[in-house]
Amino acid sequence: MSQNKKMVEAITPINEDFTQWYTDICLKAELVDYSTVKGCMILRPYGYAIWENIMHLLDKRFKETGHENVAMPMFIPESLLQKEKDHVEGFAPEVAWVTMGGSEPLEDRLCVRPTSETLFCDHFAHVLHSYRELPMKYNQWCSVVRWEKTTRPFLRTREFWWQEGHTIHETAEEAIAETEMMLNIYADFCEHQLNIPVIRGKKTDKEKFAGAEATYTIEAMMHDGKALQSGTSHYFGDGFSRAFGVQFSGRDNTLQYPFQTSWGVTTRLIGAIIMTHGDDEGLILPPAIAPYQVVIVPVAAHKPGVLEKAEELRARLSKFVRVKLDDSENSPGWKFAQWEMKGVPLRLEIGPKDIEKDQCVLVRRDNREKTFVSLNDLETAIPELLDTLAAAIFARAQENRENRTWACTTMDEILEHANGENGYIKTMWCGELACEEAMKEKAGLSSRCMPFAQESLSDVCPICGKPAKKMVIWGKAY
């Protein structure tokens, strides 16, 4: 028990220092290690297993909607990056430059891809000929590099892992439909598989992706009320196609430019999981992506028959859940603390008395609720409890968001909330960059998005008093 206590004490309480609590979890749940390469992280087996589950579930959704995976080079020649003006301005200041190959200086230096629109366009220009080949719907899983100054595991690192979808279409309508479909896939994935409620909306021009006509986003709220942009989907019109000379011969035999999209989510989603669901005991993992959904902890494991029964249950449960039997020599108390830290959704305890009664104890990670379950009922009880837990952590996150969302119609109201607890501030907006900049300057808030679900809070922009065009959600963001 002393070991158990020690382990729990080692985490900073969530409401005492959220930043330190977050770092503690990243390290103590063995998700990441810092590396010698400044600003880069190492994904350890438990962290990578979460990412593998995320990749697996999303990849299935991408393929079901007709996307194919490809692999592009990790380098972009400087001359290629410069072809689209807004894009190069957005990314050039934050890329890593390869200037030497072996001992030879390169003529055209190469940046390590921060994103791959330019490479995909270059490829599309090679392989596209006719409208019959459209749409081309590609995706790649890889890592990209952005030379950030301040870094934190999962949230902002110089290298991070992601997927980037890149598609081209015959018409603008189809490309816009694709952009929206992918945003909806992200939102559905976040809500139903990561159990994180998100707001779907459009970014303001100031916040949109470098080179995009429109950027759609899903915004999540973390436990501390800060916002986390969790996935984006961009519509490019035919801007990149024109810049890169991507053309096809159309139904009417004229040469045309295709319309383009890109969309991505990153390992940042793991940061969102930690900061949405975690508590003082550590991580709480959504069942859909938990490396282990159930951990079996034998109690009084030295007593005859206990380990055998535990192993029998492990083999049986492995047919329908991801299960781990902890048969190490640590005490049950230590194991409880360790697997709570690692966020395993359900703990199954089994000891001599349980075996006598042909039952076991199931303990939910989120609220520690214990249920005695007949061993005959595990095939129904475990999936039910996992579903219940998933719904409960979603509801808890939603409640947190509702409690921390304030509709404001005057600057005074805005400032009052901006100076208080973190959260979302909803206001009307005139659409002018000046007002967006004023919000940053006066209230320290950035626009998260113009939600698809618009409301009418008042007729005027509370910043300038001019007629309002859109409702915007503002917040402090990671």
Next chain:
Amino acid sequence: MSQNKKMVEAITPINEDFTQWYTDICLKAELVDYSTVKGCMILRPYGYAIWENIMHLLDKRFKETGHENVAMPMFIPESLLQKEKDHVEGFAPEVAWVTMGGSEPLEDRLCVRPTSETLFCDHFAHVLHSYRELPMKYNQWCSVVRWEKTTRPFLRTREFWWQEGHTIHETAEEAIAETEMMLNIYADFCEHQLNIPVIRGKKTDKEKFAGAEATYTIEAMMHDGKALQSGTSHYFGDGFSRAFGVQFSGRDNTLQYPFQTSWGVTTRLIGAIIMTHGDDEGLILPPAIAPYQVVIVPVAAHKPGVLEKAEELRARLSKFVRVKLDDSENSPGWKFAQWEMKGVPLRLEIGPKDIEKDQCVLVRRDNREKTFVSLNDLETAIPELLDTLAAAIFARAQENRENRTWACTTMDEILEHANGENGYIKTMWCGELACEEAMKEKAGLSSRCMPFAQESLSDVCPICGKPAKKMVIWGKAY
């Protein structure tokens, strides 16, 4: 039919110009595209789907043998690379150097990883404490960069995709057993899933990996008699552990250095598949990794009921094979040629007359053998035919290897064969570097390996006449 013919004519015959034939297949089967980044390739959907299948099958084998996936940074600080002397000498001349982050020059320049021993050692030094944590058996799937001068798709590119396993163990015996186990997994995978016969053996000191105590290899022979190193597994002893200060407290409470391995296979395996199995019509894919194992081509698709039947079969077959229905508007002849080019193992033809008789035609890609099969029997006939094809292409490759392997006991014999057709030359060897270099100089041959299955061809080294220590296989290699 003219389109069909045109497509076939566009490939260089395999025995006319093997190099051009290879390039033609890479492009016309739509496996790769050249990229603007010199020496780097793009894996197109069909090529990447093959790699996905390879990854999936190998990853399963790695996990079944207790390995866990992780992700390391793609950069290695120069100071870290320099810690192991042989390693840095082997790799430094062929790495890409990042010297700028944004607009700032870096103090310690970073190389893009050519391989990650140094990063793993650095991480092991952080996380390893006790013998109880051993073995640590890690793997990562990623791309690496080596600044090659001459490049060819899959065989040698500046960036390539691979997996690299890195493990540390309490004892040398365990590490050696791991090295051997992984080589055997590679060999078994090549032989049973890629249907490529391989020779298992140990590299000479000259050919071993920079920094390794021993390198084990699997060597395949291509259609043209040249050798392709297809996978390697390295034993490091405790050399890297000592260089990087990786230590653990042992069973006797003393600080000890763990023993280490690494092992990898790359997208080069796709090159091996092409050059082992392909023919004048294009690719022939091993069923285990073919993106589509069966392609359904409707004949007289405009006749009532044909497309419906084809779709019904597709749905049925998709339950037990990877199947594609080609319902495009191209002619059957064009489709036949296209899917032969892409190497789909089985073609299923179905037309009005077949439907009347409740049958279809199955055509094997390797020998074009046609079988009329009752529609009731597809669930057994298709898996059987796929197995038969897999065995047949393996046997054909094995026969090619046997026909092109010559045991030589004199330098005259060696030179006679070295100047004739490509193939493996088996000789005894004294073990001296000088003789290995003489073989290169005089006969243009490099040592492929000292096979585990040793034979005694004579008592002396045919190069120097001194007593022989080992039998070596020599060849010209990709």
